[in-house]
Amino acid sequence: MDDPQDDDPGHPRYWQNLFGEASTPFEAEPDQPVALDTLRALYSAVLSNYDFTCAMTGARFAPPSEFLHDELAIAAIRPLTAGGMLHVSNFLCLERHAAEAFRDGYISVGPGLELIVDLSQLDPELLERLNPLGKLTLPQVEIAHPDRTAIAFHREHVFLGHL
Incomplete structure (x- = not known):
């Protein structure tokens, strides 16, 4: 049975229940799944724009013999699930270990494009x-x-968010 104090705005329990409710943050779902061709084109464009060079280490690699590169990955700066754009400007070309560290928030980029590391x-x-x-x-x-x-989003939410 419900406690009458739960429905009384003059009682603290009313406000604790109201503000203590778990809320789910809104995340917009895409209208349609992203086409595989779009993802392939984005992947190729990011690698090509960086000339197969890691943006953080400067290590340059040969183009891949197959579609996927063995040494390089692309990493979303602002994750797509957090509102990141599906555009080349939202992705970095990174060595696989650097991409992993970037995704985990162990390394980020400052306002002057300086590398910031934990x-x-x-x-x-x-x-x-x-x-x-x-x-x-x-x-x-x-x-x-x-x-x-x-x-700025990555630095504030991914990098500082893991600390």
Whole structure:
């Protein structure tokens, strides 16, 4: 049986129940699943725009012999599930270990495109391979430059969110 205090706005329990309810954040579902051809084109475009070079280490690789690259991955800056765009400016071309660290929030990018790392979490071997200038390598095509809003989102929600 319900307690009458649960329905009385003058009683603290009413407000605790009201504000204590779990809420599910709104996440827009795409109207349709993304076509495989679109994903393949995005993947190829990101690798090509970065000239098969890791944006964080500067390591350059040959184009893949098959469709997928053995050494490189693409990583969403602002995850698609968090409202990230399905556009080349929302993706980085990274060595597989760098992509994993970026997704896990162990490495991010500052407002001046400087690399920011969590030294307590980042693999020391990856740290040694990072660009010695401490900056993100940009693609030559300006439309493919990382979106600054997405970078800020990653830094604030993914990088700082894991600390």
